[in-house]
Amino acid sequence: MTETTEAASEVLTIRNLSVSYSQGLGRPRLRAVHDVDITVGRGETVSIVGESGSGKSTIGGAILGLTPVDSGSIRLYGEEIAGVTGKGRRALSARLQAVFQDPFSSLDPARTVRDSVAEPLRAETGLTPAQVRERVDEVLRRVGVDPALASRYPSAFSGGQRQRLSIARALVRRPQLVVCDEAVSALDVSVQAQVLNLLDELQTEAGTSYVFISHNMAVVRHISDRIVVLYHGRIMEEGPAEDVADRPAHPYTRSLLAAVPVPEVNAQRARRLARTAATVRTEFAPVGGVGCPFAPRCPLAEARCVESTPPLVEFAPGRKSACVRIEDSLAAGHEEGVALTTLKVAAS
Ligand SMILES: Nc1ncnc2c1ncn2[C@@H]1O[C@H](COP(=O)(O)OP(=O)(O)O)[C@@H](O)[C@H]1O
Numbered sequence: 420m421t422e423t424t425e426a427a428s429e430v431l432t433i434r435n436l437s438v439s440y441s442q443g444l445g446r447p448r449l450r451a452v453h454d455v456d457i458t459v460g461r462g463e464t465v466s467i468v469g470e471s472g473s474g475k476s477t478i479g480g481a482i483l484g485l486t487p488v489d490s491g492s493i494r495l496y497g498e499e500i501a502g503v504t505g506k507g508r509r510a511l512s513a514r515l516q517a518v519f520q521d522p523f524s525s526l527d528p529a530r531t532v533r534d535s536v537a538e539p540l541r542a543e544t545g546l547t548p549a550q551v552r553e554r555v556d557e558v559l560r561r562v563g564v565d566p567a568l569a570s571r572y573p574s575a576f577s578g579g580q581r582q583r584l585s586i587a588r589a590l591v592r593r594p595q596l597v598v599c600d601e602a603v604s605a606l607d608v609s610v611q612a613q614v615l616n617l618l619d620e621l622q623t624e625a626g627t628s629y630v631f632i633s634h635n636m637a638v639v640r641h642i643s644d645r646i647v648v649l650y651h652g653r654i655m656e657e658g659p660a661e662d663v664a665d666r667p668a669h670p671y672t673r674s675l676l677a678a679v680p681v682p683e684v685n686a687q688r689a690r691r692l693a694r695t696a697a698t699v700r701t702e703f704a705p706v707g708g709v710g711c712p713f714a715p716r717c718p719l720a721e722a723r724c725v726e727s728t729p730p731l732v733e734f735a736p737g738r739k740s741a742c743v744r745i746e747d748s749l750a751a752g753h754e755e756g757v758a759l760t761t762l763k764v765a766a767s
Pocket residue numbers: 440441442449451469470471472473474475476477478
């Protein structure tokens with residue numbers, strides 16, 4: 420432990436993380452993630468939700484060492500891993516793994532499933548071929564794939580099965596933390612639910628922690644302990660999953676919920692809410708990076724929203740929001756009845 424105040428149960432501790440990208444010569448760098456704090460405990464799932472481009476994968480990439488960070492700290496069981504590359508990063512692969520949207524990024528189409536799933540074990544010295552075989556068979560059974568099929572190639576499997584195979588590959592070394600980046604987004608809704616249930620079961624068995632990245636609140640609602648809502652690289656709101664999904668505190672979270680696919684009975688209301696959020700009021704555009712990034716799209720925006728950047732404030736135990744109109748926002752949400760439960764979402 421680098422810090423004695425850090426609870427032993429903290430698997431991942433991200434503090435003041437900022438990441439930017441070059442946009443080419445003569446153009447300012449794009450700030451993709453601003454000063455983000457995220458903590459994940461043992462056996463916990465923390466989801467990062469937000470629209471496309473909000474910076475979710477950038478955070479995932481920073482954790483996985485795929486994206487260089489500007490500043491801040493990322494600790495795995497107290498050990499600093501931000502910016503760790505090369506040999507140090509390879510050594511982390513026993514403890515930290517990922518599942519992405521496209522299984523072909525982890526399953527080489529030219530290799531058998533057994534080869535791909537066994538690949539992370541190569542770094543583990545002292546395993547005999549028979550032990551490797553046993554470990555692969557065991558993890559395949561755990562994800563619900565018959566080991567007898569392991570001599571086949573990924574193309575012989577359905578999308579849902581391929582995602583089970585990527586999960587097997589990620590779990591074969593029994594990592595402490597798995598970053599799931601849009602891991603079920605490409606799957607049909609019924610298959611999504613199966614894969615989410617599988618992830619949940621595997622977590623219960625092994626105490627694995629997940630950082631679960633998704634643009635869809637309905638997907639994360641049931642598997643998350645906590646949800647962090649990201650917009651323009653800033654945390655807008657966070658809290659226990661059921662609170663964020665059912666009693667959203669930030670106007671941005673409400674607009675995200677309104678975008679969740681809903682049955683026809685609620686579609687009209689959802690469309691009305693989505694329209695409100697789609698109206699852009701340029702007078703509330705943050706200038707020079709100062710101000711609430713959501714203000715131009717926010718039905719509650721007023722001058723003070725862009726005078727300074729609203730800080731993320733704890734307004735109730737474990738609940739944070741970066742809205743200066745928190746009371747009005749909660750009241751408006753209550754009135755609109757925007758919540759996953761009231762929208763009766765079909766997914767997940
Ligand atoms: N390699 C890159 N180079 C330049 N800009 C990038 C790069 N990757 C992502 N971005 C930009 O950073 C922002 C956040 O992207 P990303 O983290 O992929 O968002 P999300 O996963 O939420 O869709 C977006 O504006 C995106 O265009």
